[in-house]
Amino acid sequence: MTPRFEESFKDLKVTVLAGGVGGAKLLVGLDKTLNPGKLNAIVNTGDDFFHFGLHIAPDIDSVCYALAGLSDPVHGWGRKDESWQVLEELRRIGAPDWFALGDKDLAWQLERQRLLNAGMSLTEVTEHFCATFGIPSRVLPMCDEPAPTRIRTQNGEWLGFQDYFVRQKCKPEVAEISLTGGKKIAPSQAAERALREADLVIFAPSNPWVSIDPILSLKGVREILNEKVVVAVSPIIQNSALKGPAAKMFRELGIMPSSEAVREHYIDLLDGFVFDDLDQEDSKKWQASDIISESFQTIMKDEKDKVALSEAVISLGARILVEK
């Protein structure tokens, strides 16, 4: 049994590996749960791409907008109270309109590119963003170099991630996933430090294949994690994903999507695993494992849900820390 959440847990140094929308929800809960300065989010940049010459970082933006309270509550990505003047004009002049950049969102993309051109790293630009919007937690791009995720479809074609994900709406069947542009890339210094200094590492309920794996594939990350207490939250509930192509990817790669499959995916790294209450019955049939697995309500509809799940995950981590 996981202990009740204790006041002292708020001072645990927690580092989260996260993608965009699903990860952002848990991060909002953790940000509200932990004391200021205790939360580090290492965010996937495998989705980043250049659009109109601008460096777009969808996962970083989803996380930052969420932590700043600026997220569009309907989509999960982009800004609330958004307008679409530029996109409408792009459409009118026959320019690509498949990636929906709102006007407010675009302003930030422009400013990011300006700062990058001025010599700032993606890490520094993201820090500047957090400062501008008063985000107390640290949001860290997994690395400062380009590390694009590419998808090979069953037709043998290689697609950039946003091409697959947004333009083609995840329709092509996935045959293979190439991470970090096929190169061995180091995490940013800040991301590596956040891992080393963490009391507890959490894998957010993000897509294992294209949100968490890119971070895990960085040089030295698995080695650091082997020394850490790691708890993952399953993004799969009842054999499907709340959002995005995670379940579809599992299937296309020949694996039945399930919480157990997620646990298997991370098996050599995990100490704890949180899956949804809806999979409790199912979990009785799971293969035995040393990983301490607990069910909880992982669907986060509101802030209360986000905080409750955050407290549960931290409590499980704290229990493992004590036992270790």
Add this chain to the structure above:
Amino acid sequence: MTPRFEESFKDLKVTVLAGGVGGAKLLVGLDKTLNPGKLNAIVNTGDDFFHFGLHIAPDIDSVCYALAGLSDPVHGWGRKDESWQVLEELRRIGAPDWFALGDKDLAWQLERQRLLNAGMSLTEVTEHFCATFGIPSRVLPMCDEPAPTRIRTQNGEWLGFQDYFVRQKCKPEVAEISLTGGKKIAPSQAAERALREADLVIFAPSNPWVSIDPILSLKGVREILNEKVVVAVSPIIQNSALKGPAAKMFRELGIMPSSEAVREHYIDLLDGFVFDDLDQEDSKKWQASDIISESFQTIMKDEKDKVALSEAVISLGARILVEK
């Protein structure tokens, strides 16, 4: 006396050297006066700069928006029916907001950068723009390479043109003007061809120092113009400029701004010169010259004025062509 405008003049091949706002007005008149395909505009790109990583070409845009009937009638630059969502957000996040890019205008800047990144030249991108907006005349950037105009102030500081022109509102006193980044640059092939094939070349009523001189400074341009009938329209009326810093520049460079000074500035290239009726009295005191100078109403308040001035300038050119 300039002959009446004749129907046959509409088939003259006219190539105009132009900057932004003032040049654009005359170009609209010429575009309406000449038969389709007869007008080529070679437009200054010395004002171009990178802003948020995007290639901004203010003079080309002013000309294209004007020819497409999309200009903001109040400012002369930018689009009519414009919105400012992105600029307002840039201001909110503390990003540079000194260059007023409206949302519709910005869409085009994004698309231009995308096409440049895809390997198109500025000439090709501008041609695409004209096709998109149904502009029958050809708008030609003076060159495809970067050719930045820089301003040395009386403090000895070198400023990029837009920094001087927009950010500092032309306030610094000009000591020296450096054209085409201090390098000898060739005109684009299309611009050179438009000059060679022209029956008549017109210098639009644009700033001589920073709109027309950049084009004249390109490799071989003066040599081609020596073989052509060239008519200039004065941008100075009653010792001042309708818009922009032309008169101020004349003064700071030690020259009394006047139509005569404009004629002097171009003296070795001109065959004809059109200045404003308001300077008629003044013109009686001008130094004698072989240049055929005629006064006309050069302030273009509406389309009628633009067409009337266009017809007058073409008629003067036609008369010189016949006499030559």
